[in-house]
Amino acid sequence: MDLQITPKKLSGTVTPPPSKSQAHRLAIAAVLSNGISTVRGVAMSQDVEATLRCLTALGGRWRETAPGVLEITGTGGRRTGADLPLLDCGESGSTLRFFIPIALAATGGGVFTGRGRLMERPQGPYFDLFREKGIFFEQKDGVLTVRGRLTPREYRLAGNVSSQFFTGLLFALPLLEGDSVLIPTTRLESVGYINMTREAMALAGVHTQWREGSTLFIPGNQRYQPLEAAVEADWSQAAFWYAAQGLGNAVTIAGLNPKSIQGDRVMASFAEMLRGEPLHGGVTAPIWGPASAAPARPDRQIPARPGWSTPCVGSVSLPLTHCPDLAPPLAAWGALLNGDLYLKDAGRLRIKESDRLATITAALRALGADVTEEPERLIIIGKPSLPGGTVDCAGDHRIAMMAAIAATGCTGPVTLLGAECVKKSYPDFWEVYQSLGGEIHVL
CATH class of the missing domain: 3.65.10.10 (Enolpyruvate transferase domain)
Structure with a gap:
C-alpha cells in the first residue's frame, strides 16, 4: 500500500x-x-x-x-x-x-x-x-x-x-x-x-x-x-508521539506508566533535552544516566537562528546503547530540530528489519533533511522545514512511522511506498494518525 x-x-x-x-x-x-x-x-x-x-x-x-x-x-x-x-x-x-x-x-x-x-x-x-x-x-x-x-x-x-x-x-x-x-x-x-x-x-x-x-x-x-x-502501553511507540510534540503538534500522550521498566521510557528525558529544558528528577530522570552534549563539529558552529519557533539547543548527543528502537522517532525530531543531533552507539540498528542507519538516512534525505551516516552513529543537522518527497519504507514499520511524523514539518506532500508495514507493530497507526487530523490518501 x-x-x-x-x-x-x-x-x-x-x-x-x-x-x-x-x-x-x-x-x-x-x-x-x-x-x-x-x-x-x-x-x-x-x-x-x-x-x-x-x-x-x-x-x-x-x-x-x-x-x-x-x-x-x-x-x-x-x-x-x-x-x-x-x-x-x-x-x-x-x-x-x-x-x-x-x-x-x-x-x-x-x-x-x-x-x-x-x-x-x-x-x-x-x-x-x-x-x-x-x-x-x-x-x-x-x-x-x-x-x-x-x-x-x-x-x-x-x-x-x-x-x-x-x-x-x-x-x-x-x-x-x-x-x-x-x-x-x-x-x-x-x-x-x-x-x-x-x-x-x-x-x-x-x-x-x-x-x-x-x-x-x-x-x-x-x-x-x-x-x-x-500489558502496559508501549514507550517505543509513544516515542513517535513525543517526536510529534517536538515538531509543534498539539498531541497529548495518555496511558503510559511513568515508572515502567521499559528501557524506552528514557524518551521522556531525551525529549526534555531536545526541548532545551533542564532534566527533572524522579521518574523522568534518564534510566541509563544522562546524555551528553556533543561538541559542535569544527566546521559547524551554531549561531542564533532567527525564524525558529523553538530555542536553539546546540549540539546534543544521545546514546542508543539500551534503546535502539528510539532512533527513528529521534531522527524525525532531529531533522527539524533547532540544533544538531548526534545519535551514537547505534551500530546494532544495521541488523533490524532493515539496515536502519541506512534506511533512516535514505528516508530523511528523500524528504530534504541533512543527515550524515557513519558506521555507528547518525549526525542530523536540523532545518526549519523540509520540502517533502517520496520515501521507500523498506519493509520497516519504524521507517514508515518516522516519515509520517516528519511529514508534519514538511512544506510539500510526502509519499510513502509500502506503508502497510506498520502492521508489524502498530496495526492501526494510520487510523490513529487520521484521527489526530492527519490527511492521508491511498495511491
Whole structure:
C-alpha cells in the first residue's frame, strides 16, 4: 500500500498501543506454566501473532476471550511427540531468538522459518554456544533446524549483538535440572529488555539474580506458575508521539506508566533535552544516566537562528546503547530540530528489519533533511522545514512511522511506498494518525 500525506499539524489525545515486547514475554511465561493464564491488553500485531503461532507449535493453546484478553493454556515447559515442531516466526526477530532455546529445553529442538530479512539476521551468539555444547544446527534455504538438549552450566555470549539471545536462554534455563550462569563477554546492551523478561518470569514464580554486575544466576528445577497480567502501553511507540510534540503538534500522550521498566521510557528525558529544558528528577530522570552534549563539529558552529519557533539547543548527543528502537522517532525530531543531533552507539540498528542507519538516512534525505551516516552513529543537522518527497519504507514499520511524523514539518506532500508495514507493530497507526487530523490518501 502506497500513501500520500498532505502535511498538516496533528492535535488530540493518543494512547500508544500495548507493548509488544511485554506481550511476547508474558505469553511465553504463560505457555511455559502448567495451567491457564490470562494476559490482558494484548494488541494483535503481526509480531505477537508470530509468538502465538510458536507457542501453539510447542503444544500450548490460546483463545481471545474478549478484545485484547488472551487465555493461554500452558505446557509446563514440555511437549510430547517425536517430530521436531515447525515454528513460523514471521518477521519477528524476538520470536525467533526467544523460542530457539525454549524449543531445545521443551522438545529437543525445532525447525524455524520466517519472512523478510528475518532468517538473514545474525544468530552467531547461539551458534557459538551450540558448537561448544554439541547441539546440532543447520541454516539452509531460509530454514533453521536445531536439535539437542541444553544442559545446566555456564553460558557465555556476546552482550552487544542483541539482548534477545539472553532472553531466550533466561526463559529456558530455569527448566533444567541444575543451576546455570549467563555471562556476557562484551558490554551488555538493552538491559531494560532483559529486566522486562525477568519481570515476566517473576510473575510466573520463576526467579533469577544479577551477580557481579552483568552476570545472571539462574537456579534450575524451577516451574512456571499460571499468571494474570496486563500489558502496559508501549514507550517505543509513544516515542513517535513525543517526536510529534517536538515538531509543534498539539498531541497529548495518555496511558503510559511513568515508572515502567521499559528501557524506552528514557524518551521522556531525551525529549526534555531536545526541548532545551533542564532534566527533572524522579521518574523522568534518564534510566541509563544522562546524555551528553556533543561538541559542535569544527566546521559547524551554531549561531542564533532567527525564524525558529523553538530555542536553539546546540549540539546534543544521545546514546542508543539500551534503546535502539528510539532512533527513528529521534531522527524525525532531529531533522527539524533547532540544533544538531548526534545519535551514537547505534551500530546494532544495521541488523533490524532493515539496515536502519541506512534506511533512516535514505528516508530523511528523500524528504530534504541533512543527515550524515557513519558506521555507528547518525549526525542530523536540523532545518526549519523540509520540502517533502517520496520515501521507500523498506519493509520497516519504524521507517514508515518516522516519515509520517516528519511529514508534519514538511512544506510539500510526502509519499510513502509500502506503508502497510506498520502492521508489524502498530496495526492501526494510520487510523490513529487520521484521527489526530492527519490527511492521508491511498495511491
